[in-house]
Amino acid sequence: MNKQVWVSPRSNGWAVKSSGSSRASKIYDTKAEALKAGRQQAINNSAELVSQKRNGQINLKNSYGNDPMPPRDKD
Template identity: 45%
Template sequence: MGKNQHVVPDPNGGWNVKGANNTKATKHTGTKAEAVNLAREISKNQNSELFIHGKNGQIQSRDSYGNDPFPPKG
């Protein structure tokens, strides 16, 4: 399983895609939608989790593209 990906706001404007525990962004984009699309592709390729943060830094949503430890029931 690869590194979890995070879409986070950049303090200087725009959005960053960052691997978990990375200090530098993998990619900087102008819009959140661009960052989410890019991070989703990386997460799918690495079979990892995607965490999408809001402007305040809190996690708004997450998607699992790997081995989900808590799969949905039903």
């Protein structure tokens, strides 16, 4: 199972949650604050950061660990 850190909208703000945990680590007032905290958490855990829009669509994915699909070189 891949490690992921999710930034998701909630009725009272933006949640940062690690995959496998049942609760959000913290709720932030703005998406920018949540992304900053989520990015740091993903870096610390060598995980993938996944962010959602207010409507639930995924709009960002960044890998900070061992990327299973690294880009190919243009030789």
